[in-house]
Amino acid sequence: MELENTNKMNSEFNQKKHPHRRYNPLLDEWILVSPQRANRPWQGQTEKVLEEQLPSHDSNCYLCSGNLRVNGDKNPDYKGVFVFENDFGSLMKEDVEFSDEQQDFFSLKPERGINRVICFSENHSLTLPEMEVNDIKKVVDVWQNQYEELGNLEYINHVQIFENKGSVMGCSNPHPHGQIWAQSSIPSTVLKTQENLKRYFDKNGSSLLEDYVNKELEADERIILENQHFVAVVPFWAVWPYETMIVSKRKAENISQFSDSEKISFAEIIKNMTTKYD
Ligand SMILES: [Zn+2]
Known part of the structure; x- marks a missing residue:
């Protein structure tokens, strides 16, 4: 006896409709995206806006x-x-004496x-x-x-x-x-990100974030703001509502390398981003 095939014909994949996974190259992890769930009615907690002066x-x-x-x-x-x-x-300056004994399930430092x-x-x-x-x-x-x-x-x-x-x-x-x-x-997430940035650089000879931002600028779908030195983007792999990333257009290792004009640009994009949040 043959069972009737109850499956409907496969429709073509649409990332705005179909659940899928997205790759986060900074963490080398896949995240689950369920776009259809954004349509459900929200009856949960909402936050009051503080309006008193x-x-x-x-x-x-x-x-x-x-x-x-x-x-x-x-x-x-x-x-x-x-x-x-x-x-x-949450942290203390003092150095404390500590003997590092191996504990299978109860490691602490x-x-x-x-x-x-x-x-x-x-x-x-x-x-x-x-x-x-x-x-x-x-x-x-x-x-x-x-x-x-x-x-x-x-x-x-x-x-x-x-x-x-x-x-x-x-x-x-x-x-x-x-x-x-x-x-x-160094916190685990930061360490993991550093390793993945380094791995990308060793493989491609270019900066992951610089390459990523250039692709986002080309696509122009997730860019929120752009000025002379910085880009604010909703990362392709965002998991949080309102998750955004401000990325320097020039490859910089950390904030100590920002020039005066970059710091003005940074201040500008922070002001405009946080204005949009509020
Ligand atoms: Zn005060």
């Missing part, structure tokens, strides 16, 4: 100029960018490092996208200096500069600020 100085804010922090230190009457060591850092907080402005009510390009450029200058200063410490091998924004991201204070984590080991 904040004061330019809040006497209860531990980041505002002249205020006391929880550890008793007093912030100077700063104007512009202000950096200090995080009173509740102490991690040394430094956490710093960067206030972008003395104005409590500002956000990064609301700042002038020249003032964001001053933040970028500080990122660059901090990257160099911390990276030059003998026990520091990775410096990560970031901003968590909004209470959803666990950011408890609306004062415009970001953080720096400088640590002795």
Whole structure:
């Protein structure tokens, strides 16, 4: 007896309709894309937008100029960018004695490092996208200096500069600020990315990101913004809503290699990107 074939005729693959996998060359991983799921009704959590107007100085804010922090230190009457060591850092500078015994399922190692907080402005009510390009450029200058200063410490091998924004991201204070984590080991994802960039370079004799950005500029489907020195793109392998990448058009190893005009371009694209997010 022959079974009736109930399969419909195969339709031609359409990446906007059909579930598929996409390759992330930075991590050498495949991710699952389910475009049809974007059409489902959303009844889950939505986030409220904070609309109350904040004061330019809040006497209860531990980041505002002249205020006391929880550890008793007093912030100077700063104007512009202000950096200090995080009173509740996730890493500690102290070296501890540790005997590295092999444990099959319970491996651990102490991690040394430094956490710093960067206030972008003395104005409590500002956000990064609301700042002038020249003032964001001053933040970028500080990122660059901090990257160099911390990276030059003998026990520091990775410096990560970031901003968590909004209470959803666990950011408890609306004062415009970001953080720096400088640590002795290189995080696994960064290490993996480095290895894949190197492997690509050894094979092709060119930079993966430079080649990728040129292809994206040609395709012009996922480019959000472009200026003289930078491109903002939704990576082909994006997994998060609003995931974007700002890539330097010129091959640069890290932020310390950005010239003055590149830093202005960088400040501009950050301002325009974060304005779009808000
Ligand atoms: Zn404040």
